[in-house]
Amino acid sequence: HGIMTPFERSLDIYRELLKPVQKPDMLFQVLDSRNPLFFYSQDLFDYCTEVNPKAKQTIILNKADLLSETQIKEWGEFFNDKKISHIFFSCIESSAQIAANIVFSPKNLVEYIKANSSSAQSVASFIGYPNVGKSSTINSILGASKAAVSSTPGKTKHIQTFSTPDFCICDCPGLVFPQVASSKSDLYLNGILPIDQLRDYLPPVSLMAERIPISMLEEEYNIQVKLEHKVSLAESILSSYAKSRGFFTSNFGNPDMARAARVILKDYTCGRLLFCYPPPGFNHLEFNNFTPLLRQPIDHIDLLEVSSNNSPKILSNKKTSSDKKHHKMNKRK
DSSP states (O other), X not given: OOXXXXXXXXXXXXXXXXXXXXXXXXXXXXXXXXXXXXXXXXXXXXXXXXXXXXXXXXXXXXXXXXSOHHHHHHHHHHHHHTTOOEEEBOSXXXXXXXXXXXXXXXXXXXXXXXXXXXXXXXXXXXXXXXXXXXXXXXXXXXXXXXXXXXXXXXXXXXOEEEEOSSOEEEEOOOOOOOOEESOHHHHHHTTSSOGGGOOOOHHHHHHHHHHSOHHHHHHHHTOOXXXXXXXXXXXXXXXXXXXXXXXXXXXXXXXXXXXXXXXXXXXXXXXXXXXXXXXXXXXXHHHHTTOGGXXXXXXXXXXXXXXXXXXXXXXXXXXXXXXXXXXXXXXXX
């Protein structure tokens, strides 16, 4: 039971893939560490081996700062058993995992590329699904915002190359490869499909509610979810959030659940509402008991963004002024 992923059907995009695969000395397949097996493509690995057998292939488990040390250890053992070369990576220099030397920082990744480079003309290619953080990883290596970055999947349309004194970096457009997914809702939650184009919002929110504890949602958004008769859990969550933020439809003044769904689902895909998939054989509930965000308010976790002046900028997950404004408007009502 499942659906086929909406894989890329444009031959021009696949032609873009040929260039960074045939010539580089290093091939990095970038994965989202929250769900590595969903983004890992064995077919791509085999294809690269066939086309360019001399290239060193390594998978980069990006956004590793969202995992606990125990979760990183379990996934590390899984890939070691499969004999797959891998690196846990985070752009956030202040990450505790980086301090413990279990996650690569941008500086560590640069040293790793240098160690595997034969000359200044060596090429390192970054390949992977849309929205896994390829361009963000490259920007952190370069120390500047040169690769285009967007929360919308598929921002990079063509190959981008960047030269450094020691090697050259190639950023490939994000590609969705043919595989079977559990449902279309899972594609939205994994950031494959753009949430702004979502029409049927209840199935993805229902799937998210199966993974994220209601108490965590209530604490994060400062709401109280009231389960009503003949109303689904997803509708109760969205209605409570919309009322607390003053999201109402213009026609009849009902809670704007579609707008609330887009906000909450984007918080899930960016890691503000955190759920990590376990390796095969692990119970997902027990595995996520190790997640720090299930034990403490998520406001303590910061997200890294490259600002317009090319310097690191820490974004707090605290409620914005617009959220406070909506909350006050709703309170007056």
